[in-house]
Amino acid sequence: MHLICRLLLISAALIPALTAHGQTPIPAAPSINAKSYLVRDHNSGKIIAEKNAHEMLAPASITKLMTAYATFKKLAEGSISLDNMVPISKRAYDSEGSRMFVEVNSKVRMEDLVLGMIVQSGNDASIAIAEFIGGTEEVFATLMNYHAKALGMTNSQFMNSTGLPSEGHYSTAWDIATLSSAIINEFPQYYRWYSQKEFTYNSIPQSNRNTLLWTDSSVDGIKTGATEEAGYCLVSSALRGDMRLVTVVLGTPTKKGRADASQSLLNYTFNFYKTYRLYEAGAALGTAKVWKADDANLPVGLEEELYITIPKGQYDSLVASMNLQEPLSAPVLAQTPLGSVTIKLQDEVVAQVPLVALRDVAEGSWIQRLSDTVMLWFE
Secondary structure, eight states: OEEEEEOOSOOTTTSOOOOOOOOOOOOOOOOOOSSEEEEEETTTOOEEEEESTTOOBOOGGGGHHHHHHHHHHHHHHTSSOTTOEEEOOHHHHTOOSSOOOOOTTOEEEHHHHHHHHHTSOOHHHHHHHHHHHHSSHHHHHHHHHHHHHHTTOTTOBOSSSSOOOOTTOBBOHHHHHHHHHHHHHHOHHHHGGGGOOEEEETTEEEEOSOTHHHHOTTEEEEEEEEETTTEEEEEEEEEETTEEEEEEEEEESSHHHHHHHHHHHHHHHHHHEEEEEEEOTTOEEEEEEEETOSSOEEEEEOSSOEEEEEETTOGGGEEEEEEEEOOEESOBOTTOEEEEEEEEETTEEEEEEEEEESSOBOOOOHHHHHHHHHHHHHO
16 A cells, blocks of 8 residues: 655745746757767756767866876775875876976875866876876776776776876766766865866966866866867866756867857756755655554655756746555664655656655564554454
């Protein structure tokens, strides 16, 4: 048997009251001259616009997002430190392309190398980090692929830490957006470096190649890339109010084109869509009756916060419902799925997430169990 009931969509304690608006027509997303692109809400995961988002392409220096993620993981584990002095090999020193200009056989502080990789897109910095952590860049690449698999980046494979052209080295707009959101969520203390506009090393100042940092105050990252094979690429993220977007643009013909395309996607989405946090993680959305238990009232809710992204002006058309499996008998463990919460916008399901037990419920006495067994016969 299933119990279906309506939920109050948003508690006043969660977000401010909303004013009803007329529905605003949503025009088609901008036309983007790129091999692949995607714009996604960071919190809800809603894809607003995309083209070839799962096509495997050369990611150029966007690769360094995974190099950074693997490095941040090691920092979090405590196996390396930002104060480590990292030796610079001839291979790192001789690397092609963008550089932070480290000196061969010198030692450079890990934090400087990370900044050189993030702000200056230094290939020499990336290789030095990879060799320090993995022993060789090739071993470090296996670590990158391990993390890619763990994040669900099913269409990515990394052969090096830099993004320099290499056979079998590829990623997708979808996977890169997933990686970008992971960095933002897991490592806010390091993500702030992606908004840094300039970094000086060896008396050589270099500017961040993400020009949106200068033209849009809401943009706080993330990474550029460019090779002849990949074209010009840009991953950007912007926060306006409580709404954060991630855009991935791969393979535009010009440097200006990647910035213009990213800005167009950001402006379009912020102007026509809005993200709402509907429910908090762990907040009780209802109570389920549990048979054969001394405490029969079990609070149920969501394991994670629920965000949705919808066209502006359509909030009042949302309908939320809770489908609760019944009957329930003790024992019940916390976080056990007991049904689902479904959010609909008119006839479209915009979210459906598991409804879980918010605490354990133990079996009651033998008298309680016997009594409830009899009662269930009549139910």
